[in-house]
Amino acid sequence: MHYFSQLFNYEHPWSHVVIGMWHKYPNPHCTHVVTIDTLDRTVDPRTGVIRTERLMGCKQKAPIWIVKLFGGSENAFVREISFINPATQEATITSVNLSLSQFATCYENIRYSPAPDGHTAFIQTAEIQARMSMWRSTADRLENWLVQRFEHNAQLGKMAFTDVLRSMWEAKEQHAHSCS
Amino acid sequence: MAHSLAEECTPMKREYDACFNAWFEGYLEPAVAATPETRRQYSTAKAAEYERNCGKIWAQYKECVQKAVKNKGLDVLLDQARAENPLKEPPSIPSPDKAS
Known part of the structure; x- marks a missing residue:
């Protein structure tokens, strides 16, 4: 089992970050995310909480040994549930x-919450674990590859979202700032 | 906006996404500002507005994407994932201020 976590602040208020969430893709930093579909969405008429289930289709080259051993293709799908x-x-x-879920699970949690000075705290954790029904060495190799790819994608995701938020809000926030 | 996993659903997906985003952008800030007394009324009115504005295109898009999910054999994987972790409630993640 591998753990991953990162924590930092986006320099935008929470509502701007949350509106920006739906505009993150397509993104030149994250060309591996090619399709996004909403499968389910509810707006709770009592609490105002929005729950969304999405399906993301990703295309990322896998090493030949992965394809050979697990029959994976370069198309991978991820289920994403969000609550606002x-x-x-x-x-x-x-x-x-x-994809590959019979061999390994990659379970990621992200949270955005307000931080001081009108910023937004971002906390990301992930657990990556090969299932037990494999040779130990193969499980380790698979886990290591998934971890490497996750960390790489996490960095890309940060750059991607930073750019999106900047282009969506920068002018507006500067204006609000100069008026206050 | 990104593509749908099935090309034939992409136009409906884009129309639905645009509808949701327009609604959401009007919804969010007053929802944050609502008081415990006004929240329920606001949420009920806005949930109804979402349904009115986006319900029709959502039903079309959903039908299209559900068919595509099935055709690609992803329904089995999704059902497994939902059974393993329904996520009907938000997960508990330690908050940064409490974690430190």
Whole structure:
């Protein structure tokens, strides 16, 4: 089992970050995310919480040994569930791989919550684990490859979202700043 | 906006996404500002507005994408993932301020 976590602040208010969430893709930093579909969405008429289930299709080259051993192709699918709670100002996003899921799970949680100075705290954790029904060495290699790819994608995701938020909001926030 | 996993669903997906985003961008800030007393009324009115504005295109898009999910054999994987972790409630993630 491998753990991954990162924590930093986006220099935008929570509502801007949460609106920006739906505009992150397509993104030149994350060309591996090629399709996004909403499978389910509810707006709770009592609490105002929005729950969304999405399916992301990714295309990323896998090493030949992965393809040979696990029959994987370069197309991978991820299930993503998000909750946006305006009352508590919390947004959580959970992602789980669907592809290769009989061999390994990559379970990711993200949370956006307000931070001081009108910023937004981002916390990302992930657990990557090969299932037990494999030779140990193969499981280790698979886990290591998944971890490497996850860390790489996490860095790309940060650059991608930073750019999106900047282009969506920078002018507006500067204007608000100069008026206050 | 990104593509749908099935090309034939992409136009409906784009129309639906645009509808949701327009609704959401009007929804969010007043929802944050609502008080415990006004929240329920606001949420009920806005949930109804979402349904009115986007319900029709959502039903079309959903039908299209559900068919595509099935055709690609992803329904089995999704059902497994949902059974393993329904995620009907938000996960508990330690908050940065409490974690430190």
